[in-house]
Amino acid sequence: MFSRLKLGTKLLWFIAPIMVVAMGIVFTWLIKKEERLIRGEIKTKAEMLALQLEIIREYIAEKQDVINTDPETGNVTFKHLNPAKVGAAISKRISSSTDYIIKQTSLNYRNPENAPDEYEIKMLKQLQTKDNEDTIWGEDYDREGKKIIRYIVPLYIKEDCLQCHGMPAYEGELDITGYKKEGYKLGDLRGAISVIAPAGHMEAVIWTNTLILFSIGIISTISVIFLTYLLIRKFVRKPLDRTVAATRAITSGDLSKRVDVKSGDEFGELAESFNIMAESIEEKTRALEETTQNLERANQELRGLDEMKDNIIRDVSHELKSPLAQLRLALELWVGDKKDGAKDENKANLFNGIIKENIKRLNKTVESILELTSLESGRENYDKESLQLKKLIVQVTKSSTLLARQKGLTIRSILPNKLPNVVVDRHGITRVVTNLIDNAIKYTNSGEISVSLQQKNSELEVSVRDSGIGIGLSKEQQYKLFERFYQENASTPGTGVGLSICKTIVEAHGGKIWAESKGKGEGSTFRFTLPLVTEKEPIATDTKVNDGN
Amino acid sequence: MIVEDEKAFHDLYSVMFEGKGYDIICAYDGDEAMAKLEEDKPDVIILDMLLDMVTGDTFFLYLKGMPEYADIPVLIISALSEKQYKNLKKIDPNLVYIEKSYLTKERLLEELDKILIS
Numbered sequence: 001m002f003s004r005l006k007l008g009t010k011l012l013w014f015i016a017p018i019m020v021v022a023m024g025i026v027f028t029w030l031i032k033k034e035e036r037l038i039r040g041e042i043k044t045k046a047e048m049l050a051l052q053l054e055i056i057r058e059y060i061a062e063k064q065d066v067i068n069t070d071p072e073t074g075n076v077t078f079k080h081l082n083p084a085k086v087g088a089a090i091s092k093r094i095s096s097s098t099d100y101i102i103k104q105t106s107l108n109y110r111n112p113e114n115a116p117d118e119y120e121i122k123m124l125k126q127l128q129t130k131d132n133e134d135t136i137w138g139e140d141y142d143r144e145g146k147k148i149i150r151y152i153v154p155l156y157i158k159e160d161c162l163q164c165h166g167m168p169a170y171e172g173e174l175d176i177t178g179y180k181k182e183g184y185k186l187g188d189l190r191g192a193i194s195v196i197a198p199a200g201h202m203e204a205v206i207w208t209n210t211l212i213l214f215s216i217g218i219i220s221t222i223s224v225i226f227l228t229y230l231l232i233r234k235f236v237r238k239p240l241d242r243t244v245a246a247t248r249a250i251t252s253g254d255l256s257k258r259v260d261v262k263s264g265d266e267f268g269e270l271a272e273s274f275n276i277m278a279e280s281i282e283e284k285t286r287a288l289e290e291t292t293q294n295l296e297r298a299n300q301e302l303r304g305l306d307e308m309k310d311n312i313i314r315d316v317s318h319e320l321k322s323p324l325a326q327l328r329l330a331l332e333l334w335v336g337d338k339k340d341g342a343k344d345e346n347k348a349n350l351f352n353g354i355i356k357e358n359i360k361r362l363n364k365t366v367e368s369i370l371e372l373t374s375l376e377s378g379r380e381n382y383d384k385e386s387l388q389l390k391k392l393i394v395q396v397t398k399s400s401t402l403l404a405r406q407k408g409l410t411i412r413s414i415l416p417n418k419l420p421n422v423v424v425d426r427h428g429i430t431r432v433v434t435n436l437i438d439n440a441i442k443y444t445n446s447g448e449i450s451v452s453l454q455q456k457n458s459e460l461e462v463s464v465r466d467s468g469i470g471i472g473l474s475k476e477q478q479y480k481l482f483e484r485f486y487q488e489n490a491s492t493p494g495t496g497v498g499l500s501i502c503k504t505i506v507e508a509h510g511g512k513i514w515a516e517s518k519g520k521g522e523g524s525t526f527r528f529t530l531p532l533v534t535e536k537e538p539i540a541t542d543t544k545v546n547d548g549n
Numbered sequence: 550m551i552v553e554d555e556k557a558f559h560d561l562y563s564v565m566f567e568g569k570g571y572d573i574i575c576a577y578d579g580d581e582a583m584a585k586l587e588e589d590k591p592d593v594i595i596l597d598m599l600l601d602m603v604t605g606d607t608f609f610l611y612l613k614g615m616p617e618y619a620d621i622p623v624l625i626i627s628a629l630s631e632k633q634y635k636n637l638k639k640i641d642p643n644l645v646y647i648e649k650s651y652l653t654k655e656r657l658l659e660e661l662d663k664i665l666i667s
Contacts, residue, residue: 318599321628322555325649329561332653347564354557 008232012225019221027213031206038202039149043137046151046195049094049102050135053193054153056090057083057104061160068176078176082164085177087193088113099198104155106191110179120194123152127189139199146200153193157184165190239267243274255282308483316485319365319496323358330354368497372484375504382425382508389422389429389460389530390415390453396433397451404441404449411437414452422460422530428505429530432513435498436464436526443524444468458532459511465525471517478515502528550574550591552582552608553626554600562595565654579603583611586618593664598627598634606637613640622664626652 002010060067060083067079084104088111091102105116107124116124119140127133138150157165164175165184175181184190239261249257258278261271334351337344397411404411433451440449447467454461471478472488480486482503487496499513506513506528517524551562554577563573574591576582578600594612598605605627612618623641625634628649638644645660 318628321648321650325628325652326555326557326561329565329652329654330557333561333564336654350560350564354560357557 007236008229011228011232015228016221016225019224020217023217023221027210027217030213031210034209035202035206038205039199042149042197042199042202043151045100046149046197047135049100050151050153050193050195053087053090053102053104054155057087057155058158058160060086061158064160064163076176078178080177082177084111084114101196103194104191105194108182109191114191116194119150120152120192123150124189124192127152127154127192142196146198147203149197149199151195151197153195155190155192157186157188157190159186161190162186235263235265235267239263239271243267243271246274246278250278250281255285308480308486320362323361323365326354327358327362330358368501372497372501372504375501375508382428384423384425386421386423387426388419389424389462390417390419392426392430393433393451393453393462396430396437400434400437400441403438407441407444408446409441409444410448412448412450414450416454419453419455419460420532423533424509424530425505429509432502432505432528433462433464435502436462436528439498439526440464440466440468447523455532456529459529460532461527461529463525463527465523467523469524470520470522471515471524472520478517481515482513499526506530550576550582550585550593551595552576552579552600552605553595553597554578555597558597565657569658577601579605579608579611582608586612590618591621593622593624593661595624595626598625598629609637610640624660624664626657 002013005013060081064082067081068076070077087104091104095101095103103114105114105120105124107116107121107128109115119138123136123138126136133154135154136150136152138152140148140150142148161184164177164179165182167183167185168181173181239259242261243259246257246259255278258275259271261267330351334348337347393413393415397413401411437449437451444466445468449464449466452463452465471481473480481488482499484500485496486500503513510531510533511529513526513528515524515526551559551573553559553562553575559575566573574585574589576585580603582594583603596605596609600608603611605625609623609625612621612623623644625637625644625646626649627634627646630648631646634644634646638646645664647656647660
């Protein structure tokens with residue numbers, strides 16, 4: 001249960017009780033201390049008052065002779081200024097001008113104003129039973145219910161007291177003041193000075209201070225809780241949340257995610273090492289992806305090669321096996337007929353035709369393959385000369401016209417005059433142009449074939465456009481047309497090496513060859529370029545070929 | 550029915566079937582074969598594989614997919630080797646195959662007889 005709480009709540013669970021207990025102890029101690037201080041202050045005042053009164057009384061008692069004796073006549077007359085009278089008068093004055101009540105009291109009082117109250121009676125009786133009791137402190141409540149502190153200072157009979165309160169010389173002897181002498185002996189308890197100090201303000205002050213302290217306690221507890229929450233939020237939760245969010249993002253695949261914590265504390269360190277880790281993961285994943293991609297590509301290439309190999313086998317099978325099968329069948333049937341002695345002129349012609357045609361076909365295939373192999377091996381010797389490409393094209397077009405006419409096609413040439421000469425192998429380039437035009441005728445059933453020549457910067461571009469069956473391959477796949485033995489339509493007669501030969505020748509001249517078509521049935525255009533070079537600076541390939549020999 | 554893109558083969562087949570009493574339907578590709586199939590249902594189809602447009606295997610799949618033609622026996626005569634037709638054999642176990650390199654009049658007539666008798 002506790003372990004499931006959030007970090008901040010956990011901390012508060014510890015901090016809050018500790019704070020409450022600590023503040024409770026401190027505040028209680030403070031309040032007690034204050035109470036003691038206030039009480040001490042009240043007591044000191046009460047003591048001072050009582051002491052003053054006591055001193056005055058003693059002084060008055062000492063000076064009775066001086067007070068009552070007339071300095072001139074020496075006659076003694078009571079002047080009504082004995083300790084009791086003076087004490088009572090001063091007490092009255094003090095009581096009326098301060099919050100303190102001070103009075104002299106006795107169980108055996110002469111002046112009714114000095115009559116003891118309940119508390120004083122009790123204390124006086126207590127003092128009587130014990131000898132030389134010092135002062136008495138007590139606490140009580142006045143009639144209004146306000147707290148008061150009571151202070152009783154016992155008054156014992158001293159030498160000076162005996163003249164008024166001592167043993168009467170005779171029964172009913174009166175002292176100078178006109179009261180009967182009580183017959184006290186030295187050291188007897190005569191009465192006490194009683195001080196009533198108001199302590200109601202003490203309670204009020206303590207109550208107010210308790211309230212203030214309590215408020216401070218609540219405010220500081222709330223502040224601490226709030227502050228803890230804020231601090232944890234700012235310094236712990238936010239960086240933690242960011243780190244957690246980054247971890248989740250990375251787990252779900254966003255490897256570029258980093259933690260944005262810049263502080264230098266432990267979270268900063270955590271974020272930094274997390275970022276380093278993420279960096280390393282990203283790098284490794286990227287490397288892994290790259291490797292996977294490379295493997296996938298390699299695999300695809302292998303599959304492509306496999307497919308190409310299958311296609312080559314298929315095409316070569318067709319180109320070699322088909323004519324061979326026809327030859328064998330024709331011979332078998334012819335020989336069979338011969339054995340039977342049948343003499344059918346038509347059949348003989350048919351077999352003869354098939355045999356001738358297929359031998360021609362096989363010858364062509366074998367020659368093409370050999371030629372391509374020879375070209376690709378780089379041993380072919382190009383005999384380069386400077387010539388007008390236009391003338392060469394016109395010648396090829398002328399010789400192809402008959403073939404085109406047989407299929408009802410027309411060949412149109414767009415050949416501008418005054419184009420610079422090119423340095424090429426006449427035989428090779430003738431081969432290329434012938435091949436392109438032958439292909440155009442082969443794959444076109446109606447319409448026209450146009451051959452054009454134009455200069456483009458430092459190159460001459462030859463293009464052969466037809467309105468034939470077009471190319472079904474995508475733009476990216478069209479390079480396959482120029483690969484050995486590739487045939488888009490397996491049944492088409494031909495070895496599939498014609499374009500491959502063209503490519504080898506054009507590239508050996510430093511040019512490029514490519515096909516363009518909008519798709520099947522949309523016709524196609526084959527273009528090749530030849531760079532314009534002067535006879536003085538033969539192209540690199542040429543040199544290389546010559547060097548090879 | 551003979552489905553074959555080279556005229557020379559059509560000529561050779563017709564010589565071989567001379568006097569055997571077969572009615573021959575000639576088709577030069579799968580497309581033409583499909584069209585002629587509707588006119589006249591043949592007893593057996595001699596099928597080449599490497600054809601223009603609709604190739605032999607496409608035509609074969611079309612044939613086996615049509616209830617009214619699925620029962621027509623097929624004899625494949627192709628330049629390709631037999632192992633390249635394993636998949637087709639799975640569709641029709643009765644499929645007969647002759648590689649063009651090993652095609653003879655005798656072999657062809659023998660296979661045709663077997664097919665037509667069963």
